[in-house]
Amino acid sequence: MLKAVVLLSGGLDSATTLAIARTKQYECYALSIDYNQRNRSELIAAQKVAKSLNVQEQQIIKVDLATFGGSALTDKAIDVPNANTKNSIPVTYVPARNTIMLSLALAWAETLDCYDIFIGVNAVDYSGYPDCRQEYIDAFTKMANLATKTAIEGNKITIHTPLISWSKEKIIRTGISLGIDYSMTVSCYQADTYGLACGVCDACQIRRKGFNQAAVIDPTCYETNL
């Protein structure tokens, strides 16, 4: 059975990605990153999802990106804005986050003799982050295949992005068909400790719209109903 490292944030997309990796018969190793994000309920959600989808192993690695600051997701002095209406990269962007996460996934994969990494990036219903695009993933893949001992030894590392061109509607429909209980997941950028979502941030609005378009009941508890 082939192994895969799956980046698991606790959100809707990464849960769906994990479920998809399982349907492809991978033995899944879930990697969650405690980057000192303000939304601590994400990591609890990641543990629930990992357990419910029977991963082989889960690791939660700490790396304190709040030290660097520069993002509303790590710095309480920067307000999380309501939905991103401007055509620009919002303050919820965390500098180099996906690069750091994929690098850590690459390290774990190498020690597991695993050549497949899954990440739930999405370039359709998303917040405009540069590190969610296919050209970025392609460049990371090329770099990974030069960076590692495993690649030098002739193994090809693949970064799987099954959701990259899917709408949130399609992601939700697929996840439901794979039996995911989305009530375990947390998308909100500023959910409280118990996972109560604000309902108004970019992530909440994209999630709400997705459930609405998929004609599926949204199991999320929102603080603000629209």
Added chain:
Amino acid sequence: MLKAVVLLSGGLDSATTLAIARTKQYECYALSIDYNQRNRSELIAAQKVAKSLNVQEQQIIKVDLATFGGSALTDKAIDVPNANTKNSIPVTYVPARNTIMLSLALAWAETLDCYDIFIGVNAVDYSGYPDCRQEYIDAFTKMANLATKTAIEGNKITIHTPLISWSKEKIIRTGISLGIDYSMTVSCYQADTYGLACGVCDACQIRRKGFNQAAVIDPTCYETNL
């Protein structure tokens, strides 16, 4: 004054790289990574070097790569071998280490509005690690320029590798001419808490040979004299 993030391990190469960045008139921000390396004296050395070379700021970021294991530098169950005589990547290779370190440097650089990163990789007198080669650095640079908000906004990120094609002899001669006190630095893979070097591992042997060829007195305290 332009800013630069300089990866500083506490070894000879990164200290020289920092001194070179200063000669290029950069305001230097030293980034050291506590990856739970067995050689803890490295981080003390990094602090001494940062202070002696008057960096603007130093950050020491923790990310526990020992969790993943797979390297003699993080796992006490794997012996550090004597000098690498085989033509293969040795067990001292740490999976994806430079990729993780450069990713963290990229994150900090972005929050500092800084577009220049220095790393002391060397592809001449080194241990054969894949992530020390120019083609790897080129691929990382390309990826970094797609990954980040700063790049999307039109700023070009450059990874500077001033030592990449230098012999250890040249590195030491340059460092001496720039006034570096190499007694502060630690190269040994298994130095003790006080920085006492084993004298026989790959890193020690490359260092000894470099001082010898540069005709400079080696200030290192070795446990084993050859």
